Amino acid sequence: MTNDLATAPLRTRAPGTRPRRAGIASLSALALGAFAVGTTEVVIAGLLPEVATDFGVSLPTAGLLVSGYAVGMVVGAPLLTVLGARLPRKHLLLWLVALFTAAGLLSALAPGYEVLLAGRVLSALAGGAYVGTAAVVAAGLVAPERRASAIATVFMGLSLANVLGVPGGTALGQALGWRAAFWGVTAIGAVLLAAIAALVPPIPRERGVGFRQELAVFRRGRVWLALAATAFGWAPYLTVLTYITPLLTEVTGFDDRTVPLMLVLIGIGMVVGTPLAGRLADRALLPTLYGALAGITVVSAFLILAVQSKPAAIVGFLLFGLVGAAVIPPSQTRVLEAARGADNLASAANVSAFNIGNAGGPLLAGAALSAGRGYTSSLWIAAALGATGLTLALATTALHRRTHRHRTSAATRR
Structure with a gap:
């Protein structure tokens, strides 16, 4: 199948293959986005008691902040299929990162539980579409026979989010308050927006079925x-x-x-x-x-x-x-x-x-x-x-x- 590599998460790199030198910086920028999305999705799980106490809601109600993010991802992933066919890939990435960053800022400043939940859903909507779009862009940055290593580089961001981003964000939130975790994600989003604008080249849209x-x-x-x-x-x-x-x-x-x-x-x-x-x-x-x-x-x-x-x-x-x-x-x-x-x-x-x-x-x-x-x-x-x-x-x-x-x-x- 033509897109198997673009959808296989965290695959190992084939022996003797690597991205072209010109694409390494671009792939790193795309991986940073996957890191931000992966961190944002799970980091709240370790901070639910603090959020529940701050807003005066029950722990199961606070747990909806996790489920709400997942629902947003459900909508955001098909959005990739719809919007990706109409917009240039780089432009779509920039819009998605901008929305993701704005949603992180909304979450950090949320005056109440409902606003935080809305910020989570918006962040997930952008994140779900971003991950799929980034995979397609990564595949276009390298020669066809090197797509696997390019995709693996991008999805390594999700893996590192579980090892570094989630526990780091949880520790930050426990030390400085849960909002600090969202300020951190917002800062990553701002860096990501600049990195994609500067490092990711325009990718022609592929025609398919x-x-x-x-x-x-x-x-x-x-x-x-x-x-x-x-x-x-x-x-x-x-x-x-x-x-x-x-x-x-x-x-x-x-x-x-x-x-x-x-x-x-x-x-x-x-x-x-x-x-x-x-x-x-x-x-x-x-x-x-x-x-x-x-x-x-x-x-x-x-x-x-x-x-x-x-x-x-x-x-x-x-x-x-x-x-x-x-x-x-x-x-x-x-x-x-x-x-x-x-x-x-x-x-x-x-x-x-x-x-x-x-x-x-x-x-x-x-x-x-x-x-x-x-x-x-x-x-x-x-x-x-x-x-x-x-x-x-x-x-x-x-x-x-x-x-x-x-x-x-x-x-x-x-």
């Missing part, structure tokens, strides 16, 4: 099953991270200062898990997908017991980062295979599916907390969501094989 032709591919049932498997399979990640602070402090007994360190640990697991899953998926896609979904289910269940012990919790959350990241490459590839012939729209739809999982999981966990369930209820919900994702992935394969057998049988009769 029409939007209506791509839309027709979504009549296939297996495409929707694959997207559903992505949503449910990824949902455990943010379900757990949204309420990781009360889990660690109220259940495990860690100090507040431990939360950023645990987020770093999860990020390290992601850095290891993503390229490992990418290599395994290249060799055996379906076993890797099933293994990753089974892994996040089992580890989520393990954490129910592990959070009762500090040493076990450290091991559990490291494994959680690893298996959580391992879900991304095979899920992304599986959707593109199921939607063969609709690469662009499938890419946008799969980003939306990831973020539907990001929104739905925390909503379910918040409802459980509101109903009086304990903080470990988020772990039970995460395990159930992972198991559902695995079931849907198996169903996708079964439907694909049945359709293939019917077509083969029909061709033989002719």
Whole structure:
């Protein structure tokens, strides 16, 4: 498929390939944007208690700041498909970064909870479209045979956000107040706007399959099953991270200062898990997908017991980062295979599916907390969501094989 590389997150670089020298600065600028988007999405999870106290809302209500961002990403990703066909890529990037920066400023200055929620949604709307657009631009900066390394460079920004941006922003917010984290993101956005304007060259728009032709591919049932498997399979990640602070402090007994360190640990697991899953998926896609979904289910269940012990919790959350990241490459590839012939729209739809999982999981966990369930209820919900994702992935394969057998049988009769 022509766009597989442009949609594969955090792939490892092929041996002997690297971006052209002229594109390194541009790719770095694009990666900075991915870093900002990734940091903004998750950093609020570690600051929810402070936000809830400041605005006088419940913790589940504050948790909507995570779900609201995910909903914005769901809308923003398809926006890539629509706007990307009409605007020059660089111009679109600049508008998206400007909106992202303005939304960060609105969040930092928010006088009330509702304004902060609006800022989060606007930031996500821009961020969802930015990530996809940046991937397309990166692919155009290098020779066709080097697209994988260019895309890997850009998406490394998301990986570094989990290792550096999220824990750093959480620590900053805990030390200086939660608004400081958004001031930091706003500053990065301002730098990013200047960097893209100066370093990213104009990229001609590529002509491909029409939007209506791509839309027709979504009549296939297996495409929707694959997207559903992505949503449910990824949902455990943010379900757990949204309420990781009360889990660690109220259940495990860690100090507040431990939360950023645990987020770093999860990020390290992601850095290891993503390229490992990418290599395994290249060799055996379906076993890797099933293994990753089974892994996040089992580890989520393990954490129910592990959070009762500090040493076990450290091991559990490291494994959680690893298996959580391992879900991304095979899920992304599986959707593109199921939607063969609709690469662009499938890419946008799969980003939306990831973020539907990001929104739905925390909503379910918040409802459980509101109903009086304990903080470990988020772990039970995460395990159930992972198991559902695995079931849907198996169903996708079964439907694909049945359709293939019917077509083969029909061709033989002719």
